[in-house]
Amino acid sequence: MAVIEEAAPRAVRWWDVSRIPVQYYVLGVILLILPAISGDFVLRQIFSWAMILGMISLSLMFLAGYGNMVSLVQMTVAGVAAYMVAIFGTSAIDTISFGWPWWVAAPLAVLVAVVFGTLSGALAVRTEGIYTIMITLAIAAAMFYLVRQNYTLFNGFSGLNQVRAPVFLGVDWRAPVPFYYLTLVWAVLAYFAVVYVSRSPFGLALQGVRDNARRMAALGFNVTAHRITAYAFSSLIAGIAGVLLVWLNGQVSPGTIAVGPAIDILIIAVVGGLAHPIGPFLGAILYVLLRTFALDVLVAFGLGGERFQLLIGLGFLVIVFFSSDGILGLWRRYRERARRDPVTGEARDG
Amino acid sequence: MVRFAERRPFWAAVIVLAVAVLLWAIFAPWPEALEDVVGRKKIFLNALFNGITLGALYFLVASGFTLIFGLMKNVNLAHGSLYMLGGYIGYEVADATGWWLLSFLVSFVVVGAIGVLLQLFVFARMEGQDLKQTLVTIGISIVIADIMLWIWGGDFYQILTPDWITGPIELPLITGISRRSGEYIYLTYPVVRLVILLAAIAIGIGMWLVLNRTRIGMLVRAGVDDRDMLSATGVRIQRVFILVFAFGAGLAGIAGVIGGTFQSMAPGEDIRFLLASLVVVIVGGMGSIPGAALGALLIGLAEQFGSVYAPTYAVVLTFLIMVLVLAFRPQGLIAVRR
Structure with a gap:
């Protein structure tokens, strides 16, 4: 679980590109040339969506993996940002929307989401472990019922629609290819931000709090402050993802932040793996593929296409039963087994 | 109570005053000036009674939840699904046989049996692994919800009440004075809700008696306090676990029938009832039956008064109660002694 690396033997220059593992290059090139080899639908409805869901799950992974705080409120934080973009910016409901330009609306939306997430976190950290799940679930559900019942600010059941991604620098960011690169840039930024923070003094202290909160408190660390800061940081990621989400869908409604999607985020993070920031993205791409193509597969097997939830639920159950650290855990176990000598059972080098 | 009054005379006075005002508001006819400000007394009384009956329903759901949590320390997020399954089973039984009371029995037994299966095949295998249990119950609730959607579809179902409790009854509570004849108008209220309220109170008292006056209740209380020590004294604690889980699940099943009768x-x-049990248990105190009762009453009243007097913010009121409790008493209003 620990992500603490050994200190490098010599001073490493950050521009020393030869130290970057080859996997990163391969993945990077594939992601960059993807628009050339795939259609608009795949780009928009699979990859962009998966990046956004991956970012929201990444914010959960950061809290759960490094802080042992399983928060179900991340989707709600993203939803708050999405709603705020629609309220501050433009939407079809011009009695509600302020009509501010995007460069005011979007940062403000992220700010509101961070404040909301931090406050939720401040509530949730008053308890520990299993209680955190219950309290964050309660917050998420309360927020869902609030936006569904409130018509003056959130336009109730139907939500706010026709929220468009802006046009700037001469590029229409609604078009699939620019939007894909936009989400890619933010997802990559979020990924490296999490990797960086997890190795920073703050991240190491957070992992210390995860492993033994009492000892960290005795060492003079402010445990509660670390936890709340972790919530604030993860809310930042979730908030940015929320802005992208409303630009992708063009609308936001209570269904966006219902309990179902909140739990889906948890499923994505757990199925992908909570041990490393790449896990949520793996889980997200798997989820999006399932979500998009499960219908065809189910129909091919002679079942009704609407049994998609059942498939997701059963798959989730199987993964949780057999590998509590998701796909990453399966991969690591496979690697360990492959490394072991088949005759003696001892580990081999390489 | 006397000690509380001696220690905190100010708060005792405030509480006595509040109770007095409440009693006056319930029993006395309201002057017109008050009705102009707050609204008609009939609305107030209806909200009050609806809140109490809703609280009774929440109590039934949440007490099973809190009992299971208190003893086994596992959060069963499939509890809402058990509630709904109980409701559907009750509907089918009542629809097929026409016996309303039979549906309670069948629901209790079937949902309780599912609880036994859950305990045997899921929770007993991953004891002490909080996160894993929670994730598994989330998965189970998704699967159950989809199977129920498969079988019963997305329609509304309501269980029909038998004739002997259908219709309204006049309660000896004054809602106002008739302008024409000058006589008092009394509150009329559906009988079925009063029956449900009485049933919930009876179940609550029964549960308290079993927990505090019988041998099995003693085992359960001992298990809540220290289950390792209890099993060290030779009690087969797995059996107690199965029993409590079956009872808690069965209670959710019964609550489902009740919910299907006076709501739909x-x-x-x-998910609505899972959330309700979560909030009730957080407010009342995890693992405490009196806490569940108090929390359920508070949340039921808050929801009803909120939906009458501030319709768009009813949920916020519920949530606000939870926030306040968490801020000032994180262990819940009535915490289990440790």
């Missing part, structure tokens, strides 16, 4: 069953109710 439709997809999404499972």
Whole structure:
């Protein structure tokens, strides 16, 4: 679980590109040339969506993996940002929307989401472990019922629609290819931000709090402050993802932040793996593929296409039963087994 | 109570005053000036009674939840699904046989049996692994919800009440004075809700008696306090676990029948009642039955008064109660002694 690396033997220059593992290059090139080899639908409805869901799950992974705080409120934080973009910016409901330009609306939306997430976190950290799940679930559900019942600010059941991604620098960011690169840039930024923070003094202290909160408190660390800061940081990621989400869908409604999607985020993070920031993205791409193509597969097997939830639920159950650290855990176990000598059972080098 | 009054005379006075005002508001006819400000007394009384009956329903759901949590320390997030399953089973039984009371029995037994299976095949295998249990119950609730959607579809179902409790009854509570004849107008209220309220109170008292006056209740209380020590004294604690889980699940099943009778069953109710039990248990104190009762009453009243007097913010009121409790008493209003 620990992500603490050994200190490098010599001073490493950050521009020393030869130290970057080859996997990163391969993945990077594939992601960059993807628009050339795939259609608009795949780009928009699979990859962009998966990046956004991956970012929201990444914010959960950061809290759960490094802080042992399983928060179900991340989707709600993203939803708050999405709603705020629609309220501050433009939407079809011009009695509600302020009509501010995007460069005011979007940062403000992220700010509101961070404040909301931090406050939720401040509530949730008053308890520990299993209680955190219950309290964050309660917050998420309360927020869902609030936006569904409130018509003056959130336009109730139907939500706010026709929220468009802006046009700037001469590029229409609604078009699939620019939007894909936009989400890619933010997802990559979020990924490296999490990797960086997890190795920073703050991240190491957070992992210390995860492993033994009492000892960290005795060492003079402010445990509660670390936890709340972790919530604030993860809310930042979730908030940015929320802005992208409303630009992708063009609308936001209570269904966006219902309990179902909140739990889906948890499923994505757990199925992908909570041990490393790449896990949520793996889980997200798997989820999006399932979500998009499960219908065809189910129909091919002679079942009704609407049994998609059942498939997701059963798959989730199987993964949780057999590998509590998701796909990453399966991969690591496979690697360990492959490394072991088949005759003696001892580990081999390489 | 006397000691409380001696220690905190100010708060005792405030509480006595509040109770007096409440009693006056319930029993006395309201002057017109008050009705102009707050609204008609009939609305107030209806909200009050609806809140109490809703609280009774929440109590039934949440007490099973809190009992299971208190003893086994596992959060069963499939509890809402058990509630809804109970409602559907009750509907089928009542629809097929026409016996309303039979549906309670069948629901209790079937949902309780599912609880036994859950304990045997899921929770007993991953004891002490909080996160894993929670994730597994989330998975189970998704699967159950989808199977129920498969079988019963997205329609609304309502269990019909038998003739002997259908219709309204006049309660000896004054709602106002008739302008024409000058006589008092009394509150009329559906009988079925009063029956449900009485049943919930009876179940609550029964549960308290079993927990505090019988041998099995003693085992359960000992298990809540220290289950390792209890099993060290030779009690087969797994059997106690199965029993409590079956009872808690069965209670959710009964609550489902009740909820299906005076509200209705439709997809999404499972999450609503899971949320309600979560909030009730957080407010009341985890693992405490009196806490569940108090929390359920508070949340039921808050929801009803909120939906009458501030319709768009009813949920916020519920949530606000939870926030306040968490801020000032994180262990819940009535915490289990440790």
